[in-house]
Amino acid sequence: MDVRLSPEQQALREAAARLVDDLAPKSVAELDDPARATRLDTAVTGSGWRELRTPADGELPLASAVEAAIVAEELGRVAADTPFFGPTLAAELRRRAAAPGPAGAETVLLSPDLSGLAVVEDGDTLCSGVAVDARSAASALALARNGEGYDLAVVPVTGAAPGRDLTRPIATVDRAPFERRHGASGPLTEADIETWTALAIALTCADLVGTMRGAVRLARSYAIVRQQYGVTIGTFQSVQHMLADAFVSAEGSKSVALHAAWAADTLPAGEALDAAAVAKAYCARAARAVCETAIQVHGGIGNTWECFAHVHLRRAFLSTQMLGDVGANLDRVAAHRKLGGVHDGLR
Template identity: 30%
Template sequence: MDLNFTEEQNLLRESLSRYLADNYSFEHRKGYLEAGSSLVAQSLDEMGLNALTLSEDDGGFGGNSVDTAIVMEELGRALVTEPYLGSTVIGTALLAGKPGDVVGNGKSVAAALTEMGGRYDLNHVATKASKNGDGYKIDGSKVMVLNATDADTVLVTARLNGDLRDQAGIGLFAVTKDAEGMSTKGYVTQDGMQAGDVDFDGVEAALLVEDAWPTIDKAFDQVNSAICAEAVGAMEAVTKLTKEYLQTRQQFGRPLATFQALQFRLVDMMVAVTEARAISLKASMLADSNDVVERNRTVSAAKVKVCEAARLVGQDAIQLHGGIGMTNEYAAGHYFKRLTMICQSFGDRDWHLKRFIG
């Protein structure tokens, strides 16, 4: 057993961390969100991050979910809203082994997997795929599709056969940006991401994977591992912010950090972050495994712990800051919102607890 990061992994973390320190302060972020655009996604691509987990044959670096976790943790720390998770992580996970020219190296992807009424169950697929000459056409609707408005390609799940909630009979398809019959209603999410609802009305699509459930299930675990790492970065950052605030803010003639009741709250936050970091590391090491049971269990365990930690850390960060934590001008509230939404993305605590039980 070896729990040390490799020299390459340390370099990856350091260079990304340095880039974000220079280009993604909270003030920078505010500016990017107001402008609705930034060159950050392009810079991340130039750093090779979009090709991180592609094989060397596909022009990538042959990385794995531990590498992805390193990147996501740093992105979480800086509250990056650019769609690395919603495009690169989810895209390369779904296109495992055969990315074609769909993902990586400047190509942007969206994954349309969630349906109204399906909640977090990606096997809930009412969207239909039917034969159309040599290809297929897709009819149906997907919701909360990250990066929906900007993607060059939309990866979509659609039912080839079987009943609404069957795992069998789900196909994975690719639809190009300008395909006729595809309409997207875009919106910003509570935490500043771009997403949208996508309707498919007889849209021409290419079949990528015919019996796609194993692919979807593995991608779901890899995405959850990545989002757990993002949460760890965000939690660590907002805990540090809270610690500094308690050390600075004076009430009753002394710093808040001298009140034991508040010290213990801060310590509980730190314990939660440390737990989340430990189990998320394990999830990242197992997220690429083909032992489905062990992978599902470990990732769900991590997500349960991360959801619990994110709730405690997010809520207490606001509480310990007091009024200033409630304002839009201050970073704590933005961490809280992102952490809250992470707990409601790709399965919430209850969902993962159920899956862990089996």
């Protein structure tokens, strides 16, 4: 693959950066500013970013997974409190099923442990799971088994609230009724779900990369103004080494995450999922270390509610858990390379 962004992709990154830098929260207190959050949500809606994976000509999406990952990274960098992950992946599911879009906002329903899409077995009439990135969502998509594959299950969502991540509310769905929707292109196959999972993991990796970039930027900004013994702490070699290591981790994660996004559209389902699992194992491990470094650089105030560093760490925790943590994705890699491409796509 060519890791260089095209001029159009670079323009997308710059436009996304300008928008979120202007409207994203700058402090923990601004997370409770509904007027600012509404302006951000309106701007993202107007940008059309949530429709990047809706069909354009034929069955192809409007934009590639790399472009969706670029937006996810920039939103993660500033801990933007507006939906993107959930609506984008719901649109991808509907595109693959050739199913019409919803009347209102929509997200996806993951299993209770967040390891994959929630699945309703044949004969079941109720559905349980966790609707992620559910701010303003009226419904969530899960999978309903049939004899030939999977239909879409549309589940109502209410009561979304911040959990571990203060910027992306979740809603717990406990044995809720659902509507089965048959796709115009027929049931979704295991390969469809594997490819969807690869895209979903790639987007969590992009968010982790952005979160790391934001944490490093925050720590660096603090290190060049905070003084100890009459000099800024950024002049201390130990602090410089910590920030340098965090920067290298973020840059390495960026490369592997970009490869995962490219693979989601380019490689066969099993290979794309393998690439995504490798990226997730790497990015999730790095993100925790980088975000904890940002808190450590802040010293005593790093562990306080008012310091924004914990917002990045909380966001990293949720992105790490969604679609499998380090161990789960290392298991995916081991399964793929041992069995020659055979995956459990719903793991």
